[in-house]
Each structure stands twice: as C-alpha cells, then as structure tokens.
Amino acid sequence: MYGAPCVEKLSAEQKERVEALRARGRGVCLAVVRVGDDPASEVYVRNKKNACQRLGIESREIHLPGSVSQAEVEECLDKLGADPDVDGILLQLPLPRGLDDKAALTHIPAAKDADGFRSENCGTLICGGEGTLPCTPRGILYMLKHYGVALEGKHAVVIGRSAIVGKPAALMLLGENCTVTVCHSKTADLKEHTRRADILVAAVGKAGFVTGDMVKDGCVIVDVGINRTPEGLRGDVDAVSVGDKAAFITPVPGGVGKLTVAMLMENVIELAERRTGLTEA
Amino acid sequence: MYGAPCVEKLSAEQKERVEALRARGRGVCLAVVRVGDDPASEVYVRNKKNACQRLGIESREIHLPGSVSQAEVEECLDKLGADPDVDGILLQLPLPRGLDDKAALTHIPAAKDADGFRSENCGTLICGGEGTLPCTPRGILYMLKHYGVALEGKHAVVIGRSAIVGKPAALMLLGENCTVTVCHSKTADLKEHTRRADILVAAVGKAGFVTGDMVKDGCVIVDVGINRTPEGLRGDVDAVSVGDKAAFITPVPGGVGKLTVAMLMENVIELAERRTGLTEA
Numbered sequence: 342m343y344g345a346p347c348v349e350k351l352s353a354e355q356k357e358r359v360e361a362l363r364a365r366g367r368g369v370c371l372a373v374v375r376v377g378d379d380p381a382s383e384v385y386v387r388n389k390k391n392a393c394q395r396l397g398i399e400s401r402e403i404h405l406p407g408s409v410s411q412a413e414v415e416e417c418l419d420k421l422g423a424d425p426d427v428d429g430i431l432l433q434l435p436l437p438r439g440l441d442d443k444a445a446l447t448h449i450p451a452a453k454d455a456d457g458f459r460s461e462n463c464g465t466l467i468c469g470g471e472g473t474l475p476c477t478p479r480g481i482l483y484m485l486k487h488y489g490v491a492l493e494g495k496h497a498v499v500i501g502r503s504a505i506v507g508k509p510a511a512l513m514l515l516g517e518n519c520t521v522t523v524c525h526s527k528t529a530d531l532k533e534h535t536r537r538a539d540i541l542v543a544a545v546g547k548a549g550f551v552t553g554d555m556v557k558d559g560c561v562i563v564d565v566g567i568n569r570t571p572e573g574l575r576g577d578v579d580a581v582s583v584g585d586k587a588a589f590i591t592p593v594p595g596g597v598g599k600l601t602v603a604m605l606m607e608n609v610i611e612l613a614e615r616r617t618g619l620t621e622a
Numbered sequence: 623m624y625g626a627p628c629v630e631k632l633s634a635e636q637k638e639r640v641e642a643l644r645a646r647g648r649g650v651c652l653a654v655v656r657v658g659d660d661p662a663s664e665v666y667v668r669n670k671k672n673a674c675q676r677l678g679i680e681s682r683e684i685h686l687p688g689s690v691s692q693a694e695v696e697e698c699l700d701k702l703g704a705d706p707d708v709d710g711i712l713l714q715l716p717l718p719r720g721l722d723d724k725a726a727l728t729h730i731p732a733a734k735d736a737d738g739f740r741s742e743n744c745g746t747l748i749c750g751g752e753g754t755l756p757c758t759p760r761g762i763l764y765m766l767k768h769y770g771v772a773l774e775g776k777h778a779v780v781i782g783r784s785a786i787v788g789k790p791a792a793l794m795l796l797g798e799n800c801t802v803t804v805c806h807s808k809t810a811d812l813k814e815h816t817r818r819a820d821i822l823v824a825a826v827g828k829a830g831f832v833t834g835d836m837v838k839d840g841c842v843i844v845d846v847g848i849n850r851t852p853e854g855l856r857g858d859v860d861a862v863s864v865g866d867k868a869a870f871i872t873p874v875p876g877g878v879g880k881l882t883v884a885m886l887m888e889n890v891i892e893l894a895e896r897r898t899g900l901t902e903a
Contacts, residue, residue: 464745
C-alpha cells in the first residue's frame with residue numbers, strides 16, 4: 342500500500358476546497374513555529390511549507406532562535422492565536438532542551454490546533470463531538486480505507502501507545518468497529534498478540550522490530566516507523582521476513598509517512614472551513 | 623472484591639480533605655442538575671446527595687421540570703458555571719426525550735466538570751496533563767489496586783466501548799501498563815478474546831452476558847453491569863457459572879457500583895483543591 346496515490350487523490354480534493362474558500366474571499370493560512378536549529382525539524386517544516394504551497398495555502402514560518410525563553414515561545418503562539426488571518430498553528434516538536442513542549446502547546450487555541458494534540462481535540466475520540474484529530478493516525482485510517490481493507494469485526498493490534506500515534510490510532514480503529522488490542526514495551530509475550538492480528542499497526546520506533554514470526558498469514562501491516570539507520574530510512578517492520586506473509590504492507594519510505602503531511606493539510610482546511618461556517622465534506 | 627471497604631477507606635481520607643479545605647475558610651460544593659421525573663435518576667441523585675452529606679460537602683440540587691427547554695437547561699448550567707461558590711457541576715443523564723445531552727454538557731465549564739465527561743478532561747487520558755476523569759473507570763482502577771491485583775504486563779480485556787466506561791477504562795488500564803483489548807458488539811468470536819484475559823472488565827449492559835465458558839481459570843473479573851431484572855439487580859457476569867474459575871470477582875450489587883459515587887466525591891474534592899491552589903494528594 343503506497344502513500345502517493347492517496348496523497349494525489351487527497352490533493353485534488355483539497356485544492357478544490359481551498360479554492361472554494363478563496364471564492365468566498367478567504368485564504369487559508371497555516372502558521373508553523375520552529376524553535377532552534379534541529380536539522381530534522383527543518384526538513385519537516387520545509388515539507389509542510391511545500392505541501393501548503395502546492396495547495397494554495399499560505400504558510401507562515403516563524404523561526405525562533407534556540408536561545409528563546411519559554412515565555413517568548415508562548416507569547417508567539419498567543420499572538421498567532423489572536424491573529425484572525427491564521428487558521429491553523431503548528432509548533433514543531435520537540436522544542437530544544439529546557440523548553441516545555443506540553444506547556445507551550447496549551448498556548449495554541451483548540452480551534453487552531455492543526456496537529457490535534459490538545460485534549461479538547463483528541464478527547465473527542467473518547468467522548469465524541471467535533472475535534473481536530475492527530476495527522477498520522479488519520480493517515481493510517483485513510484490508507485486502510487483507500488485500499489479497501491475491511492475493518493469491521495477485524496482484530497487490529499497496535500504496537501505502541503504514544504499520544505500522537507498509538508492511542509489515537511487504537512481509538513479510531515475502534516470507531517471503525519475493529520476489536521483493538523494495544524501492545525507496548527511492557528506487554529508480556531508480544532508475539533502471542535501480534536500473531537492474532539488481522540491488521541497490525543507498528544508504531545514502535547525500532548528498525549526491523551516486527552519480524553515474520555510475529556505475524557499471521559494474510560495480515561495487513563501498517564508500518565508507522567521512520568528510523569534513521571546507516572542503511573537509510575527503515576520502518577519498524579522487517580519487510581524481508583514479513584513480505585511473504587502479509588497481504589498488504591505499507592513501505593518505508595513511501596507509505597503512511599506521506600499521508601501525515603496530507604492529513605495536516607486536511608486539518609488546516611477543516612479548521613478554515615469551520616471558522617468560515619462551512620461544514621466539512 | 624467488595625466495594626464497601628474501598629468506600630470506607632476513601633471516605634475517611636476524603637473527610638479529612640474536606641476539613642482541610644474548610645480550615646482554609648472554604649466549603650466544597652457540588653451542584654446536581656436533574657431534569658424531569660425519571661425515578662432512576664431520582665435515586666442516583668439522592669445517593670449523590672447522601673454521599674456529599676456524609677463528607678461535609680454542600681450539595682445543591684436543582685430540579686427542573688421535564689417540560690423545560692434546552693436553552694433553560696443550558697442557562698441553568700451557565701449560571702452554576704459562573705457561581706464562584708460551586709466547585710463541581712453534574713448534569714444527571716439521560717435528559718428527557720427532546721433535550722440534547724451532549725450540547726447541554728458543553729455548558730459545564732471543564733474546570734467544574736465533576737463527571738469528567740468533557741473532552742478537555744477525558745482527553746488527558748490520551749495526551750496527558752491534568753483533568754477530571756470519569757467516575758466509574760476511576761472506581762474500577764481503585765478497586766483493582768485496593769485488592770492488590772497486579773496490572774503491569776497483564777492482559778486486560780474490556781467488553782464495551784462507551785465514552786463513560788469502556789474507552790476510559792481501557793486507557794486507564796493501558797496507563798497501568800496492561801496490554802489492553804477492547805471488544806464490543808461487532809467483535810467476531812468474543813470468547814476467543816475474553817478467554818485470554820487476565821483481567822476482564824464487563825461493561826455491556828446485559829444481565830448474565832459473561833458465562834463461565836468465556837473466561838480462563840484464575841482471571842480477575844470486574845462486573846460493571848447494573849441490570850434491572852425480575853429477579854432484582856444483576857450484573858453483566860453470570861456469577862454462578864463464572865464463580866469457580868475467577869480468582870476475584872466484583873459482585874453486583876455491592877461491587878464497583880459503590881465506587882462510582884465515591885469517585886464522584888473524589889472528583890469534586892479535587893476540583894475544589896485545584897481552585898484553591900492546593901495540589902491533590
């Protein structure tokens with residue numbers, strides 16, 4: 342399951358929605374705040390800006406020096422929160438050592454939280470209602486549906502329980518009527534669980550962690566890992582040993598990673614549509 | 623595993639905390655809004671008022687007639703939200719037909735949400751931070767810990783995925799390092815899952831739903847069901863057939879249900895402590 346066809350399809354729809362907003366006299370604007378000079382963050386931010394550009398979304402990059410204080414980061418976010426021209430705000434994480442990611446995020450108003458990291462937003466996965474959802478798990482669900490993977494009644498096993506991937510992915514799969522198991526570093530006998538999965542989502546952060554002996558024949562594997570190794574980018578799944586057993590697998594690179602930025606664009610457009618009083622598609 | 627010893631222990635601690643607040647010149651106050659004349663709601667509200675009274679918490683009952691409009695319910699909640707003497711607000715659900723539970727709940731400020739039903743609060747189960755959590759799953763966790771049930775690395779299976787029990791219970795068990803599976807009405811081959819559970823939480827709402835053939839020897843069973851039957855209150859678990867196999871089981875009545883009101887008291891006291899700037903124990 343490749344990411345590119347999904348992104349292509351999404352982009353076409355997204356362009357139209359951005360144009361529809363512009364026809365109402367309204368641009369869409371994402372503000373990205375980057376602090377310090379982490380090279381990976383720089384690449385991520387560039388990718389996001391490029392995606393905005395392709396869709397006709399205005400992107401504002403605010404680059405603060407690594408020496409900035411917590412108060413200055415928060416003041417910057419407060420200003421963007423108050424700026425009526427800004428639809429979505431993204432704080433590129435992690436912040437440099439000494440700054441508090443979580444405290445800073447509370448300075449992004451929930452209605453402009455492009456990443457869906459605030460509890461008001463991701464909390465809707467528990468109690469319902471309208472909220473912006475984290476991009477990577479949204480991308481996972483989009484891909485599974487795009488490739489026609491049946492979800493209802495299937496057993497989905499998620500390895501990893503982070504706030505931005507594992508937990509929201511599990512809740513979204515639950516929302517699609519999967520039976521869902523969440524495994525993690527403290528799971529006893531991981532194989533026992535992963536071998537039962539119809540759908541396996543690996544969000545571990547360890548290259549080649551999931552091997553062929555851990556999966557059953559015919560399973561669908563979503564590899565969320567993006568691990569830098571001497572041999573280049575590798576996923577959490579050992580594609581070689583798993584290859585013959587899986588019915589579908591998302592490659593790394595070129596899989597679900599591609600969807601994350603596309604889903605960020607989706608979030609920003611939805612935020613703009615909500616602010617404009619347009620209901621989302 | 624009986625609920626009463628837990629409630630007794632909690633009550634003693636809670637009384638002290640209420641007194642500590644009073645020593646600072648500050649009462650604790652829970653406002654309960656009941657709409658219409660549902661007899662079950664009346665019983666629940668009475669239980670909550672009695673619990674308040676035992677702890678020295680002021681309880682204000684606002685009883686609105688069933689003929690009230692949505693706007694009137696919301697106005698009532700707005701007023702309580704603005705009242706500096708009120709620490710916690712609870713809207714007894716379900717509202718009479720024609721009124722919108724969810725829309726009404728948004729009129730309870732997150733900082734006074736005694737039930738932990740708002741996404742800002744239960745969302746902290748996904749993304750961390752400080753928030754009021756739903757009472758029944760808090761009670762489940764309290765009981766398991768009180769009775770010394772080991773959680774780390776154990777496989778917990780939750781049957782049911784409601785916003786107020788199943789989903790938050792699953793996330794709390796995950797937070798205790800359980801491997802967690804959530805099953806529901808769309809789960810294929812439920813038995814396959816429940817038979818693997820070290821800890822089984824039944825929140826289905828069907829009397830006697832979980833039978834002996836569905837559980838493994840030595841499992842710990844938490845029965846969250848409170849079902850009215852011609853034979854009286856019954857849980858979701860068929861205690862007779864399960865009895866010999868379970869290492870521990872919570873009875874109905876007298877089990878986890880008892881904890882729900884005690885955890886509501888815990889929530890209200892925490893809300894008052896936060897508003898007073900006292901950190902919670």
